Amino acid sequence: MFDRNQSSSPANRFAAFVKRMHGCGRLVVQPRMGFSSPEMMRAGLCATRDAHACTVGTITLDSFTRVGDHGAARRALDSGDELNGFPLVAHGTGTTNTMLAGLQGPDFPVQVRHGTALPDDIVAVLVDTYVDATEGGPVSYTLPYGRTPLDQAVASWARCSHRLVEKEGDGVTWHIETFGGCMLGQLCPPELLVALSVLEAIFFARHGLASVSLSYAQQTNAEQDAEALAALRTLAAKHLPGVEWHLVLYSWMGLFPRTAAGARRLMQESVAIARTARVERLMVKTSSEANRIPTIAENIAALEAADSMTRANPFHPVSCGDTGILDTASDLVGDVLNESEEIGKAILRAFQTGRLDVPYCVHPDNRNRARSYIDGAGWLRWSHSGAMPITVTGRCAPVSLTAAEFLAMLDYNRRRFDPVDGESPSVEPIVA
């Protein structure tokens, strides 16, 4: 087991642990685990803590709690229906703290993950639990996941940020990770992912959070991802003075390879990107993701496999150039910041005017004029950029897609990583 016994004096336990491990040359790996019963949830966290890997714990909430239907979560608990995560509000502070008792500390911090556009109920319970890290954002938890008006989400996240900051003191400080770099999980080109991640981090910083992390989700080309992460680091340093921050990479969030070999190849690429870009934390998926919610054992196996890949030598870095992701992301961020002194207003105006526009996002407050596609080298490109300050360069950008073409894009990474007939994959992965 990993030696966790050298605590420093952290501003925030979660961030301090990640920083300390990064200093030791370790990449922190994290599952996306959540179970309805407190016993299972505790067992999952214990197993994560005891894994042969450098881990932090995760409590992922269920989707009834995510949409604020705590009654439905309560009824499911009462009737023994299995939920797809931990219903934090239905369980309440008492049950949650009993579940967590003795588990958490400077050497095993835990993050609550939820995906809620209006997180007031969740934050109201969270502030009295032993947890001190969560994630989300007014844009990234609203546009992909429902119909909640963006202005309500911006107001709610501002309220919740203040509520967390108010509770600080007595050695507790809060950490929030932006989910902005994971918008829709796929088919959102990196320039926009980086910009949204930075904008949400600025949002949290301006609402008083002193510790944040910035997310980015692996897409369809490792070189492009490495360049995007470098851009994210540059813009975070520029826009977050006086704030403690780190980067978190999400292993591919779209359709997962069906085979264990494919899942392993994918994870190898995630780790190579993370190491190349000196990312501090990695969100890990399991080989069973394609079929169902993974078991505890499958989660642990994936964490340990990822951890051993992070220590593999020799390390072959992903090549990383500059194709202009930084410049474009920087323009996007600058444009939004010019909209208003107040970051929440600036973001709202940018979506109203189409200066931010997420491709394929059907939320009523998104213009949905922008379109993207995967080119022959696996780079995610713009075919239409709407009103965003982005130049479309691909000369063969599709005018409109058929359902089958669209499916083939969603399926791209599967084809890239899954072996065909036990042989090599149909599309060679960049990292062997």
Place this chain on the structure above:
Amino acid sequence: VSSVVATSLRVLVGDLDTDQLVSHFRPLCAEEEQPTDAILYVMLTDPYADLIGRTAVPAEPLRCLVSNLPSDAHTWSLVTLELLLRQLGHVVINLGSCPPQDLIVARCRALRPDLVVLSTLNGHGHIEGPELVRRIRLDRDLHDLHIVIGGKLNCSDNAAESNALLLSVGFDEVFDADDGLQPFIEFVHELAAARNVRPEPVL
């Protein structure tokens, strides 16, 4: 063609298997004449063109309401279904993810669609599907609305029990992982063909 469809398009069930589609793709632009960023994989032939072709220009397009269930945030299947139904020549309104139950029912009442397609992947379909369909069927004006559901409908590997439950509570059809998208396309085709003999919805 049908075998490709059966194994390749599992939108409703969230498990896409398009390996067999690869042979239908090639770079649109030859590498020697274009930079790599201009190469797009496009279809030479649409592998289910035959199946779609039968309904490509329906005499009267179906008006379809595509939606997820209230607790489910997945949208990719909704976007794909919208593209598919438009390709089939029908009219689509996409409610997107996490529509409140009230909104789905209100849109059903206001729009009187010919078909409601619910696609869900988060495993709560066996809980939320029955609640919703019972409520819609209780509405006298909507009791004969065509409502189908597909996706990952529970949190386990065994879909049979949930599928039987959903059929018994009032869905016209439940689309299962192992059957691919072909049954859905055929269902839509039959519905479009039968539309002329059905009583017109009261508008």
